[in-house]
Each structure stands twice: as C-alpha cells, then as structure tokens.
Amino acid sequence: MAKKNLFYAQSGGVTAVINATAAAVIETARRYKSRIGKVYAGRDGIIGALTEDLIDTSKESAATVKALKHTPSGAFGSCRYKLRDIDKDASQYERLIEVFRAHDIGYFLYNGGNDSADTSLKISRIAEKMGYPLICVGVPKTVDNDLAVTDTCPGFGSVAKYVAVSIREAGFDVASMARTSTRVFVLEVMGRHAGWITAACGLAAEREGDAPHVLLFPEVRFDQDKFIAKVDACVQHYGYCTIAVSEGLRTADGKFVSETGLRDAFGHAQLGGVAPVVAQLVQQKLNLKYHWAVADYLQRAARHIASKTDLDQSYAVGKAAVEFAVKGYNGTMPVIVRKSNRPYRWIIGKADLNDIANHEKFMPEDFIREDGFHITDKCRAYLSPLIAGEAYPPYRNGLPQYIRLKNRPVPKKLGTEFKL
Numbered sequence: 001m002a003k004k005n006l007f008y009a010q011s012g013g014v015t016a017v018i019n020a021t022a023a024a025v026i027e028t029a030r031r032y033k034s035r036i037g038k039v040y041a042g043r044d045g046i047i048g049a050l051t052e053d054l055i056d057t058s059k060e061s062a063a064t065v066k067a068l069k070h071t072p073s074g075a076f077g078s079c080r081y082k083l084r085d086i087d088k089d090a091s092q093y094e095r096l097i098e099v100f101r102a103h104d105i106g107y108f109l110y111n112g113g114n115d116s117a118d119t120s121l122k123i124s125r126i127a128e129k130m131g132y133p134l135i136c137v138g139v140p141k142t143v144d145n146d147l148a149v150t151d152t153c154p155g156f157g158s159v160a161k162y163v164a165v166s167i168r169e170a171g172f173d174v175a176s177m178a179r180t181s182t183r184v185f186v187l188e189v190m191g192r193h194a195g196w197i198t199a200a201c202g203l204a205a206e207r208e209g210d211a212p213h214v215l216l217f218p219e220v221r222f223d224q225d226k227f228i229a230k231v232d233a234c235v236q237h238y239g240y241c242t243i244a245v246s247e248g249l250r251t252a253d254g255k256f257v258s259e260t261g262l263r264d265a266f267g268h269a270q271l272g273g274v275a276p277v278v279a280q281l282v283q284q285k286l287n288l289k290y291h292w293a294v295a296d297y298l299q300r301a302a303r304h305i306a307s308k309t310d311l312d313q314s315y316a317v318g319k320a321a322v323e324f325a326v327k328g329y330n331g332t333m334p335v336i337v338r339k340s341n342r343p344y345r346w347i348i349g350k351a352d353l354n355d356i357a358n359h360e361k362f363m364p365e366d367f368i369r370e371d372g373f374h375i376t377d378k379c380r381a382y383l384s385p386l387i388a389g390e391a392y393p394p395y396r397n398g399l400p401q402y403i404r405l406k407n408r409p410v411p412k413k414l415g416t417e418f419k420l
Helices: 018-031 046-050 062-070 091-102 114-129 156-177 196-204 224-238 274-286 296-301 308-326 377-387
Strands: 004-010 036-042 054-056 105-112 135-140 184-189 214-216 241-246 290-294 332-340 345-352
Touching: 004 018, 004 046, 018 036, 018 062, 018 105, 018 308, 036 046, 046 054, 046 091, 091 105, 091 114, 105 114, 105 308, 114 135, 135 308, 156 184, 156 196, 156 241, 156 296, 156 308, 156 377, 184 196, 184 274, 196 214, 196 241, 196 377, 214 224, 224 241, 224 274, 241 274, 274 290, 308 332, 308 345, 308 377
Parallel strands: 004 036, 004 105, 105 135, 135 332, 184 241, 184 290, 214 241
Antiparallel strands: 036 054, 332 345
16 A cells, blocks of 8 residues: 555543553554655544544654643544434545545544444445545544453543542541541442443452442442442441442433433433432431532543553554554454453454444443442452553643643645535
C-alpha cells in the first residue's frame, strides 16, 4: 500500500487514559514515515470526518504529544453519534469515503466501545463495497469493561481504582460518625448493563466488616426486602452500612430503577439518580440517617489517581492499532490477553471486529457471591491487577498539570457542506 494519511478519532464517553492511546497512535505513526503521511484527528469523533473538520496533529510537538499520556478526557473531542443503517441510508458512509478520498486517508482508527466497534466494521464494509482502499482498525476503550473478547478494556482499570479508593475512604468516614450521625452511605457508579465498576468497589473490602458491605449489580435483579434485611443486619453487626450501586440497577420486571425517560443518540436510556432512590428506601424502611453520592464524570475523569496497569494497556492498544493498520489487518481490533494472574502478565492479541461489535461482556455468575450482594475471590483475583500501580501526573501549585492541544484545522478540500 502506498503512503497514506491516517485518521484517528475518539468516540463515546472519554476516560482518564484515552489520551494515552492517542499519544501512542501519533507517536507510533510518526515512526512509520515510509507508510504513513500525517495523522489527522476527527474533531468531536466521527462528526469531524462527516463535516470535514479534521485536525492536523503534525502541528503538535513531540513533547506535547507525550504530555497527552497524563492528560484526561478526549484531546480532540468525542461524540455520541450513531451512523444510520447502511441499507436504509448510505449517504453518511458515502460522505466519509468522499472526505477520506479528498484527504488521501488510507487508515481509519476509531477509539471507542461497543458502538464504535460497530461503526468501524460498517465503514470497512462500505469502503470495500465502494472500492476505496481503507484499512479500518477499532481501538478499544470503555470504562464499563463490557467489550467482548478483550480480557479488560482500557479506561476501566483507572475507574476501578478511583471507585475502590473512594468507597474505602467514605467507609472510614461513615464508621467514625455512625454512633451519633450517618449510618448508611450509598455510592452510585456507572454501569448500564454490566456491573464491573460496582464490582471494583468490592476490592476495598479486604476483611470481614470492611466497606463496602453491599454491592448492587445490574446482573442481579433488585429485591427490596432482601436488600433491606441485608442493610439492617450490617448496621446491627457493624454499626453502619456502606453500599455501592450500579446506575443500571433493575427491578424484578427488568425496568431501570433510575430511568429518566431520556435517551441518547444510540437509543440508550439516560440513567442516573439510583443512589437517592436506594438511600430513601433505607430511610423509609429502617429510619436511618443516610448520605449518598454519585461518582458520575468524576470517576472517568480522575487522571490524578489512574492505574498504571491501565495506562500501560491504553498506550499498548494505540501502538498496536497503528501496527495492525500498517500490516493491512482490516476489520480488526487489538485486544488484551491475560496470561496469568500471579504474577500478572498480559500481551496484545488480535480480534475480528465481527466478534466484538454488538456484543456485551457481563459479570460471570461465579464473580458474584451467592447472596448477590458482593464479589467472590475469583472476581477479586481478576480485578486486583487492573488497579495496580500509580502513574501520577506532574503537579504545579498543588494541582495536576494537564495540556491542551492547538488542534489546528486541516484546510478543507470539498466545496460541499454536510448536514448531520
């Protein structure tokens, strides 16, 4: 394949370490000067490609690109934008190919989760159908840890570390006040269908009686009576009860406890607010003073306490994605393959996007304790290595120093505008 430019974009919810992947893509591409021209980033994800709003990363210095490794969020902007079904409307895909052709783009790298893997797969198919030479490689990222095939998802380990630390510290706080004040604390974490982040909270409980005492997973239907009995028993035995709950907690009939009625571009229900529902239920049934908190964006933006394992893996998949592209591995994704738990060893493997797109990885049954309220030792063995190690950003005046890119635009070549 002749020398071509590379398009990279970030999609979906950003993470504390997705920019490490971006740094890896840019740094690795710069080493393939005979095969790759420039790296163009899409401003606000795939929208940047549709609107021909490209960013020229060659305008960034090597030092600035390196600094992305310790900067959270999406350096080029992200989006939640669903491309229409190819069979019903191919105009968006035709526009993408038009833009890629105009800017001599031969490599497409899309950094995201389940929906992004589906987008990469669709674009690879339409390019082939239209006879345009394009190598499409998905790049894994999602705090939910629900991508199929890969052992873990870049972005998850840092969220896991943040929530485990947070609920441990909150547990110490509640324990110190429980005799005369708050007896119950509820922390709400992300996780629509899979309870991986909730499970990570369970890492904080290393001994009997440690917080959190109760975990509420989306994989386990919420039984109000069993839950209240469990909280009551914890308060009676330990003097207090600390709870972690997934935003995707469901009732026996399958409805989200916290559904707002709003939906995003992919048709997913907008969730949030399950913590106050659970906390108020405790107050109503047990008449106990409570506090609750919603981790929300904080959990995925917390670069100051990122997992070194997660950072290393996030960089590794970005590097591998470029290498896959140069080798012509179309319709693939680099994935993390676990070789052992103790010591923890992993390598990068190659997966087919067909096996990842539109698939979800849920918590295995043997990762959840029989009573449904905590994690098993097997789950702990899986999770523990993912939060290992610290990778602190540089600090100045007591605050972490993050960078902002110039994000200089690539001159447009097409005379047509595209309406989203």
